[in-house]
Amino acid sequence: MTDYPADPILVLLEATPTGELAKSAAGLLGAASLIGTPVALAVTAAGRSQAIAEQAAAAGAERVLVVETEAVVARLSVPIADALAAAAAVVAPDAVLISNSMEGRDVAGRFAARTSAALAVDAVGLSRDAEGVIAHHSVYGGAYNVDSAATFGPLVVTVREGAVEARAEARPVAIETLEPQPSGKAAASIESFESVTATSTRPELKGATKVVSGGRGLGSAESFALVEQLADTLGAAIGASRAAVDAGYIPQSHQVGQTGVSVSPHLYVALGISGAIQHRAGMQTAKTIVAVNKDPDAPIFEVADFGVVGDVFTVVPQLISALAERKK
Amino acid sequence: MKIIVIVKEVPDTYGERKLDLETGLADRAASEPVLDEIGERALEVALSHADANEAEVVVMSMAPERAAATIRKGLAMGAASAVQVADPGLAGADLGLTARTLAAAIRKTGFDLVITGNLSTDGSGGVLPAMLAELLDVPNLTALSSVEIAADSVSGGRDSDDGTMRLSAKLPAVISITEALPDARFPNFKGIMAAKKKPFETLAAADLGIDPQDLSVAASIMTAIAEKPPRSAGVKITDEGDGGVKIAEFLVENRLA
Numbered sequence: 001m002t003d004y005p006a007d008p009i010l011v012l013l014e015a016t017p018t019g020e021l022a023k024s025a026a027g028l029l030g031a032a033s034l035i036g037t038p039v040a041l042a043v044t045a046a047g048r049s050q051a052i053a054e055q056a057a058a059a060g061a062e063r064v065l066v067v068e069t070e071a072v073v074a075r076l077s078v079p080i081a082d083a084l085a086a087a088a089a090v091v092a093p094d095a096v097l098i099s100n101s102m103e104g105r106d107v108a109g110r111f112a113a114r115t116s117a118a119l120a121v122d123a124v125g126l127s128r129d130a131e132g133v134i135a136h137h138s139v140y141g142g143a144y145n146v147d148s149a150a151t152f153g154p155l156v157v158t159v160r161e162g163a164v165e166a167r168a169e170a171r172p173v174a175i176e177t178l179e180p181q182p183s184g185k186a187a188a189s190i191e192s193f194e195s196v197t198a199t200s201t202r203p204e205l206k207g208a209t210k211v212v213s214g215g216r217g218l219g220s221a222e223s224f225a226l227v228e229q230l231a232d233t234l235g236a237a238i239g240a241s242r243a244a245v246d247a248g249y250i251p252q253s254h255q256v257g258q259t260g261v262s263v264s265p266h267l268y269v270a271l272g273i274s275g276a277i278q279h280r281a282g283m284q285t286a287k288t289i290v291a292v293n294k295d296p297d298a299p300i301f302e303v304a305d306f307g308v309v310g311d312v313f314t315v316v317p318q319l320i321s322a323l324a325e326r327k328k
Numbered sequence: 329m330k331i332i333v334i335v336k337e338v339p340d341t342y343g344e345r346k347l348d349l350e351t352g353l354a355d356r357a358a359s360e361p362v363l364d365e366i367g368e369r370a371l372e373v374a375l376s377h378a379d380a381n382e383a384e385v386v387v388m389s390m391a392p393e394r395a396a397a398t399i400r401k402g403l404a405m406g407a408a409s410a411v412q413v414a415d416p417g418l419a420g421a422d423l424g425l426t427a428r429t430l431a432a433a434i435r436k437t438g439f440d441l442v443i444t445g446n447l448s449t450d451g452s453g454g455v456l457p458a459m460l461a462e463l464l465d466v467p468n469l470t471a472l473s474s475v476e477i478a479a480d481s482v483s484g485g486r487d488s489d490d491g492t493m494r495l496s497a498k499l500p501a502v503i504s505i506t507e508a509l510p511d512a513r514f515p516n517f518k519g520i521m522a523a524k525k526k527p528f529e530t531l532a533a534a535d536l537g538i539d540p541q542d543l544s545v546a547a548s549i550m551t552a553i554a555e556k557p558p559r560s561a562g563v564k565i566t567d568e569g570d571g572g573v574k575i576a577e578f579l580v581e582n583r584l585a
Binding site for chain 2 (some may be wrong): 016017076077078081100101102105106107108109110112113114116117118119120121122134139140141142143144145146147148149150151152153155158185186187188189190191192193194195196204206210234252253258259266267276277278281284288289290292296301302303304305306307308309310311314315316317318319320321322323326
């Protein structure tokens with residue numbers, strides 16, 4: 001099969017450690033469908049590609065190129081970059097979309113450097129005009145909107161996880177196997193991988209539609225349970241300020257802000273968070289912000305749509321029971 | 329062992345940061361320029377290794393000439409020498425040009441290990457370490473939350489939402505580190521005085537065989553820029569015993585609960 005669509009957008013799929021298609025793929029394929037025809041690439045260990053390819057087709061991939069190689073679990077970044085270079089050579093895409101994840105950034109960096117392609121990072125949206133593909137960025141914590149494009153050739157784009165809401169229509173499964181030549185580039189060895197068993201049924205922070213965050217105002221790791229209770233009442237993910245993380249109330253993976261996760265949920269509830277500029281940089285693009293803080297001068301109120309000056313330990317339990325009352 | 333730490337001057341995230349709406353470039357005068365904290369942590373990894381082992385630590389940066397004072401802080405912290413690539417032609421350089429220029433400077437300086445932060449606070453692209461590794465043809469070990477440096481190898485752990493990966497590679501290599509690594513040391517008076525006598529090399533693009541105006545290489549260009557109107561404050565009430573109920577009503581009204 002060499003009859004590729006005229007406007008192919010190459011999407012690099014990511015797999016979870018258990019061999020499922022990563023959640024980021026639906027957004028990437030959705031973004032690709034806005035600017036062209038999504039052609040996906042899956043790079044997996046032997047026997048793992050069929051399931052991924054089927055899920056990718058259901059998420060809108062017109063065609064799925066698959067590369068099965070054991071190197072992908074033994075060596076970091078390079079085997080995937082090799083596969084991507086081979087796929088791009090046959091597809092000749094207008095753009096290459098990659099998740100702005102740890103692995104995605106490495107592969108995007110290697111691929112763009114190897115092929116001397118223009119690279120756009122942390123895009124929150126994509127569009128196309130007469131001259132080609134345009135990446136949209138939200139920079140300096142959402143203070144500016146910036147567009148970027150390639151002077152010529154394909155634009156390689158890392159797309160912020162959870163930023164694109166568009167979804168592509170399901171396509172019939174069409175798989176094509178590639179057997180790329182290894183580049184022989186030096187790579188780090190993956191010595192082991194220890195999976196975190198997901199015990200939480202709560203939504204993931206990245207890409208969550210609702211987030212409840214706690215700050216130093218919670219006072220202790222035990223009291224932080226209040227944040228969890230409200231989050232569960234609202235079906236929200238749990239976030240935290242850097243102060244709460246530094247104080248050891250909650251692991252760093254929950255940190256929202258300049259140096260943590262950037263979120264753009266429909267609802268962001270800030271409990272006992274002062275709203276230092278570094279925290280606001282990670283959440284001020286939320287559609288609606290609610291804040292509770294006992295300090296009336298806390299900067300968080302400058303960005304809150306609804307703010308309550310009060311004690312989180314009286315306001316929040318009342319809020320939880322009021323919401324529970326409504327559900328009855 | 330020669331360790332090069334890549335550092336970056338960024339606008340202080342404790343203040344307002346501005347982009348110039350005419351040029352699209354960072355408005356360096358609008359905010360306090362500081363050494364990016366994650367780069368300081370990267371330097372700490374190198375310095376603490378050098379404290380206990382035979383190692384030469386070089387700080388390197390690509391930045392306008394006036395950033396020299398910021399880069400010098402790396403010398404005050406304990407690096408043995410500094411290399412700054414400063415060239416007006418590199419203003420507004422995209423990631424590709426930045427990576428090619430830094431890779432050339434790294435090659436010219438010579439290295440066993442390159443250490444960077446995982447993400448800068450201004451661009452937050454996080455792609456440069458892998459780009460450097462590709463151009464230098466060495467392994468990348470990125471986003472490490474723990475690092476062990478040996479005489480001829482480097483290894484470390486990388487934490488993600490899915491789990492922890494153990495990585496290792498023979499030197500030379502490029503690594504990037506996360507905030508999980510220790511805070512950087514403060515430069516002391518002795519260090520600040522000593523920094524004035526340490527070698528500080530300034531290179532232009534031409535010294536590295538780089539032509540910033542080379543239009544035959546694809547580049548990423550900014551095509552539009554707009555400032556978002558600042559978010560305005562909404563309703564603020566003081567809790568009079570019904571604050572929780574009021575929030576519940578607000579959420580229901582806005583179909584958020």
